[in-house]
Amino acid sequence: MNLRIISALVMRYLFLYSRTPMRLVELVFWPLVDLVVWGNVTVFIQKNSDAKFGEFILFFLGAMILWDILFRAQQGVAISFLEDVWTRNLLNVFVAPVRTAEYLGATFVVGFLRILVTCCVMSLVSWIGYSFNIFQLQWWLLPFFLNLMVFGWALGMISTALILRWGQAAESLAWAVPFFIQPVVCVFYRVEDMPAWSRPIAWLFPATPIFEGMREVMKSGTMNWNYLWLSVGLNVIYLTLAGALFVWVLNLTRKRGLLTKFATQ
Amino acid sequence: MSATPDTREVVLEARELTREFDGVKALDRFSFKLHRGEVLGLLGANGAGKTTAMNCLLGLTLPTSGELNAFGLPLQANRISILQRSNFSSAYTALPGNLLVWQNLSVFARIYGVPNPKKKIAELMELLEISHLGKRVTGQLSAGESTRVNLVKAFLNDPELLMLDEPTASLDPDIADKVRKVVRKVQRERSIAILYTSHNMRDIEEVCDRVIFLHKGKIVCEGTPTEIMSRSSSNNLEDVFIKIARDGEILDEPKKEEAP
Numbered sequence: 001m002n003l004r005i006i007s008a009l010v011m012r013y014l015f016l017y018s019r020t021p022m023r024l025v026e027l028v029f030w031p032l033v034d035l036v037v038w039g040n041v042t043v044f045i046q047k048n049s050d051a052k053f054g055e056f057i058l059f060f061l062g063a064m065i066l067w068d069i070l071f072r073a074q075q076g077v078a079i080s081f082l083e084d085v086w087t088r089n090l091l092n093v094f095v096a097p098v099r100t101a102e103y104l105g106a107t108f109v110v111g112f113l114r115i116l117v118t119c120c121v122m123s124l125v126s127w128i129g130y131s132f133n134i135f136q137l138q139w140w141l142l143p144f145f146l147n148l149m150v151f152g153w154a155l156g157m158i159s160t161a162l163i164l165r166w167g168q169a170a171e172s173l174a175w176a177v178p179f180f181i182q183p184v185v186c187v188f189y190r191v192e193d194m195p196a197w198s199r200p201i202a203w204l205f206p207a208t209p210i211f212e213g214m215r216e217v218m219k220s221g222t223m224n225w226n227y228l229w230l231s232v233g234l235n236v237i238y239l240t241l242a243g244a245l246f247v248w249v250l251n252l253t254r255k256r257g258l259l260t261k262f263a264t265q
Numbered sequence: 266m267s268a269t270p271d272t273r274e275v276v277l278e279a280r281e282l283t284r285e286f287d288g289v290k291a292l293d294r295f296s297f298k299l300h301r302g303e304v305l306g307l308l309g310a311n312g313a314g315k316t317t318a319m320n321c322l323l324g325l326t327l328p329t330s331g332e333l334n335a336f337g338l339p340l341q342a343n344r345i346s347i348l349q350r351s352n353f354s355s356a357y358t359a360l361p362g363n364l365l366v367w368q369n370l371s372v373f374a375r376i377y378g379v380p381n382p383k384k385k386i387a388e389l390m391e392l393l394e395i396s397h398l399g400k401r402v403t404g405q406l407s408a409g410e411s412t413r414v415n416l417v418k419a420f421l422n423d424p425e426l427l428m429l430d431e432p433t434a435s436l437d438p439d440i441a442d443k444v445r446k447v448v449r450k451v452q453r454e455r456s457i458a459i460l461y462t463s464h465n466m467r468d469i470e471e472v473c474d475r476v477i478f479l480h481k482g483k484i485v486c487e488g489t490p491t492e493i494m495s496r497s498s499s500n501n502l503e504d505v506f507i508k509i510a511r512d513g514e515i516l517d518e519p520k521k522e523e524a525p
Contacts, residue, residue: 008375015368016361019402087361092418095323096376097348257286257317257326 001101009098009106010113013080027114028121031068035122038064039130059218061132063187065122066214069148070155070207071178072118076111077104077156078163078174085168091260100247108153115149140217144210147231151206154235154242155181161242161249167258186211206234273300275337276426276458277322282331284317284482291317292328293482301425302456304449306463306473306490308502310510314482315462319430322460323353335426347426349377354419355430356412362404366395366414369403370421377422389417393447409440416444420451427452427459433468445471466502476502478509485509 017023038060046054084090093103119134126132135141159177163170184198185207191199202208209227216223253259277299284292292314299305309315320326321333324344333340335347360369367386374382390396393413398406406414412432419427432448433441449472452459463469469476470490478486478493486493486509490502497505 004378005376008372011375012361012364012368012372015364015372019363019365019368083361087363088357088359089361091325091355091358092353092360092373094325095348095351095353096373097345098376099345251327254325255327257284257320259325260316260320 001099001105005098005102006105006109009093009103010109013083013106013110013113016083024117027072027117031064031118031122032125034068035061035064035125036129039126039132042130058130058132059215060188061126061130062134062214062218063211065119065126065134066144066148066211067182067187068118068122069115069145070152072114073108073111073149073152074155074159074178075152075174076109076114077107077153078159078177080107080110081160081163082171082174085163085171094259100250104157104243104246107156111153111156112149115145115152136218138217138221140213140223143228143231144214147206147210147228147235150235150239151231152178154238157242157246161246164246164249164253181205181207184208190215203230204234206231206238209234273302275299276301276335277460278332278334279318279322280332280334282318282321282333283329284314284321284326285329290482292321294331295479295482295484296331297477297484297487299426299458299460301458302452303475304452304459304461304473306461306469306476307479308462308469308476308506309479310506312481313479313510315479316430317482318479319428319460319462323428324348349422350424351426351428352377352419352422352424353428353430354412354415354432356432356434357430358415359411360403360414360418362402364403365399366401366403366406367399369414370417373418374421379421382421385421386417389420392451393417394443408435409437412436412440412444416447423455424457427457429459429461431463431465432461433463433465441465441468448472466506469502478505480509 042057042060045057049057084093123134126134155177159173162173162177184194184202185205186194186202187207191202191208191212194202209231213223213227213231216227250259275298278297280296282292282295283290295314295318297305307315307318317326321328322340324340327341335343336350338347340347364372370386371382374386379385387396390399393416395410395413395417398410398414401410403411403414416432419429429448433444436444445468448459451457459472461469461473473490476486476488476490476493477484486496486505488496493505494500494502497508499505499508
């Protein structure tokens, strides 16, 4: 793994963002729309419920911000790959001395940078507009952040592998994949609120214990460590499997001779 | 075909390379050697197997069977170290269109670990007469400008092996001539081995030391442009190209080079 090559690829994305401010708007605009909608719903519920529940309902905003960490990390990987496809640059990258791990590493860094931008803006707006301070999660925020980011990277690799496998016709998966799992990772409700048959499925995803943990921290100020270890363990499995899937699909694409077709179409 | 064996270092070698797609052989036991300081033209009609060959040589497509070595090393197992010493330019790929030219070139200079990249980029841009394009948006360049920017990228790491896929496609005769001259100049100065594909026979006659004609994935003719024209009783390579493309005419059995 060569850090110079990763930094070169990251530099390319930074140039891209500095050249096209509209991309920065995209990073901030949709999350803000979501935040305002959920923020206003929260205010409405607060006004029409008892004080204790009204205080707790603020977790909607925390869930929104944490969900965006996962989503932006996934987008960092999948959209960075699509940028290369759209600009017909993929071939230049694949015939340069860039290892698959370096290419993915650069997309992970881009994912991290995207999260930083989005989260800073959302945290600030939710604090000013709705008196929700994300830092009430205290030090728990750090493992929440890291686990959701790693799961986002894994989903990004899965999305990219699917796009590589099925070509540009499948590029909407770059946006869709996180939403396939959103209903079962309990972003806005507890696992026990789900139908009994679907609860075991929810615990198969590393994001579920994080969202459960977030609600617990907001309610009681502490969290069951088992949630954290479960999330870490599942993330190791997901990251390994997603990386293996990406490499396998990339090799398959090479074997079938589809990489060039895909990169120049 | 030269009778005396070439003693120069073999930079790229394919042995019995075969690539099948759904049972159809796009490349059929394709073998060749490319020596240091040599420009080898790979010719053939559309579908003859040039692009498949080029993709196999770049590691973008895996061959069904056969061996590929560069700098004496198996390509697949040593892909990264080989690519570090090689480069590629194609009329069918582009550098990201929304970046400035200098930004694109800086990124690739960093990928290849070019020492003093600013100086190197400036030298190459001057050589290709595009010094004024540094602050232009890549996607807004003309075809000729874009080709020359791609060539700057291709020369950035002082490659020992260069693969040029139709570098003069869609260029006007004046720019095409300039590009050919620069490629030849840099190639001679640095003794680069170049694999060159083109449908422009003028390119091939001017740039290539040796030529391989492919037809339905097989080598049907190999030699210097002059030898091939004389064997075919043609005045130019274009006539040879047409004969081969239409009839699959085999001008002679390609002479097998002795194994080292």
